[in-house]
Amino acid sequence: MTAQQGQAIQPAPELTAPRPPAADAVIRAEALTKRYGAVTALDKLTVAVPAGITGLVGANGAGKSTLVKILLGLLEPSDGRAAVLDQDCARAGQRIRTLTGYMPEHDCLPADVTATEFVTHLGRMSGLPPTAAKERAADSLRHVGLYEERYRQIGTYSTGMKQRVKLAQALVGDPKLLLLDEPTNGLDPAGRSAMLELVERIGNVFGISILVASHLLGEVEQICDHLVAIEAGKLLRADTVRSVTRASRALVIEVEEGTELLRDELLRRGLAVAVEGRGVTVGLAGDQTFDVVRDAVAELGLPLNRMEQRRHRLEELFSGDQPAAGVTSGGAGDVR
């Protein structure tokens, strides 16, 4: 909440933030392949991730965690090579782990120590001398929004607070790059947006490059500059978020009755329309689309239930289909 409010009174971060130059890639993979026996987790993945916040999107099992482990030098690739901050992952793992903070997907916190003790200890494990570890642990916990609570045992924390501790321990060693694996895992909607704001702030205001692995495109597009989409270990797409999502913005309209009428009216007004379940989806070209929809609904006198910008679906991104073209099948929600 603090980060959110702090953010609200500041100018838009992209105007003031000291962004690292985007010319150099922080992560490079060349024909990176990882096989576990017969299973291929990564399949000749070639990608360069620039500085800034990058989303690594893919369904569960797409190879996101495998990629992160190879980047940390914890797994040997079967073939190909990867480099983080110009250090080879297979040979300079130790150096990379000095420069990188890692937040795992799963629960990784002991219940019976305080957040301060825990993050201080992991600061020592990052190579900080005792005093520096203490100071940076306090700073990191403050940056993630844990104040007096940090003297309490972690076992008493909510899921949101635990996620913040996990983020603080990644931040304690002053990394140049953060690898965050599903940072919003297990959080409620409010917790999710608070965590996303925090990540965005760390990336944009603190100037630390971040790779966020997530299966929720809707989250990633909110905070990321770049997007890397993988499926079954293969690269699907790597691009700026702007260019990936511009084409696929969509508006869902739900009316109590007369869905067919609305569809026909919107078609008449020149919008690309698809009927999905109880709602109608139109391609969102800009603010004028809202006006067109409003006028159409008003003219027909239909009871409007809901109108919202829809979260994008991974399938759409992957297939390159635009939802407004009417090819999406009805009903399915986010790929979870």
Added chain:
Amino acid sequence: MSAEITAAGAAANGAGVIHDIGYQAYDGPRLGRAQIMLALGWHSLKSAFGIGRGAKAKIVPVFTFAVMCAPAVVNAIQLAVTGTHTRVVPYDTYRPVALRVLVLLIFLAAQAPEVVSRDLRSHVLPLYFARPIRRADYPLAKLAAFVAACLVLIEVPLLVLYVGTVTQVRTGSAVWSETRALIPGLLLGAAWAAVAAALGLLFASFSSRRAYATGSVAIFFFLTWTLALLLTSIGEHAFGPGLQQPSALARLAGLISPFTALDGMRQWLGGTSPGPVPDPGGYGALYGIAVLAFLLAGAGGLLLRYRKVGVA
């Protein structure tokens, strides 16, 4: 909570957030791998004695340490009260031997899980492995720390015994002979600590559940110890050519348990105090090999165990 209020207040005033002085990069020194391992070892050594934990975590370490010191304290009191100058507890076997075994067993079963199972249970290992150490560094630091903990438990009572005796003797030659008797005792104690710590950690590291870890450590040491004594006893009384001449079974039975193997090695190396197993005689070298095998199995098994732990 107060921070939220502060932030909200600051927002209302249109000022910056007071608490937030912005992110500060770290330009200070960074410690190398060896020093990180040292820090991890020191942290683990403290946790082996419940330091930095609650009062409950200190019960077993304090209790076992006190009991282990008891013979040494009794010796000191006895010498002071009776005015005799003859030590009543040997340095190398530290009688009663069963007391040392039992106390060590309790310490291992209770504290080895404290050192390794906690991290397994909370899945914190990926956080260690994502830091600038190598995979084997973690078990090595844990092993070194637990050997040190066992050293404290075994050697400090020997030193108490030494001090309690030396303060009662009058002549320099007596002090010298006490010192000469102490040194093999300390060396043997180090062997006990290394073997016990390695095997204790190995068995504790198989389970993230504390109860199972404690159980497997206790069962391993207790069963092998009991079995070795049982077989020795059978070998001495049932098959032996005579009570003065233990049979091969009695001479070999001690090999199955780490503690009896250590005692066999002591006698092979020239220890003369009576121990839990008879003098192995010609089989002595086997006891040396057995102790080495126990040590390597424990340490090697621990390293292998942590190569298999998932990283994320």
